[in-house]
Amino acid sequence: MTAIQPSEAPSTPGPADQGSILTNIQVLRGLAALLVVFVHLQDLVRLGGASQGIFAWGNSGVDVFFVISGLIMVQATARRPVGPALFMRQRLTRVVPLYWLVTLGVFTLVWLWPGLFSSTDADPIKLAKSLAFIPYQRPDGELHPLVFLGWTLNYEMAFYLLFSVGLLAGRARLVLPLFVLGLAVVAGLIFAPTTPLARFYTAPVILEFAGGMLLGAGRGRLPQGRVAALAAAIAGACALVLMLAAPTLWPGVDRAVAAGLPALVIVAAALMLEKSGYVAKWPMARRIGDASYSIYLTHFFVTAAVTKLAAKLGMTSWPELAGLMMLAFGLVILAGLAVHYWVELPLARLFKPGARPWSRDQESPAKAKLATTGPLDH
Structure with a gap:
């Protein structure tokens, strides 16, 4: 667990996407990314006889991401006006370069070695749809792009x-997006659309963005102080337990309720703690949060490689698999940090609106790091 210590004064947003990032929220982004890693280690532990879905609770990391995304978009546009064109350019600058790079990498790998990834083929039409964030149905019935994790970015x-x-x-x-998100879900519940695309965009999970927006709008009214911090810590811990236990406690309940509501409480608790002066102090936790987008987009390369290595070497005992899981997590974090600092941030500086990529007067890496957040910021 990341140590939470009181700061000398209540924390205020730092300079990120027009001044909107909070330390505790960044740490939550890192935690959310690492939760998703568990999901893609399921094939590894299944070598030891574990059942399918043993780490299904890791999917809740996406719900935390969606709530944070709604929150950050409100925060990012609260301090100074920003027009639609500039807003979208900023978002595209943050989301697209790394995602396209990973997508093209997967397409190239599948083209060279067909069958390398299940339910993924080197189809140029599917590549174009993936790059354009257009959902399509794959042979396994899922609405996943070439990089299967990209379904979340289609929502984003x-x-x-x-x-x-x-x-x-x-x-x-905030009125229009809140109204449209609510209307879409109500329409989905009433009309029960049968087409995959309509089902995708009317799924209740989109309400998690709305929850994050409302939280961002009401952030200034959240209570603060020692009593509020204690209540937030207890509520956040209970919500985390309920969120992780949701697949077991109520498997038939929609994720927007089972995971989305606890995620909303967790994010609110993090805000209250920071507002009360209690901020995560472990530097590595913040670095992992900064690199959460890179970790999210690249971790499956590592988990797949470790799983294939274990299968090839016949490593199926639980002590061996436990060691490999620890190794995988270490490699996932190292790879994510490397991609963040050496690929994601340079790309962000290159495509930043108004940037002069070939000018010598560049931002320092540290300043650029603080000035950007990932889309699952996202």
């Missing part, structure tokens, strides 16, 4: 587009 990009249109309303910028 749709949310960004909706949010950007709402910016036309100025101070009432």
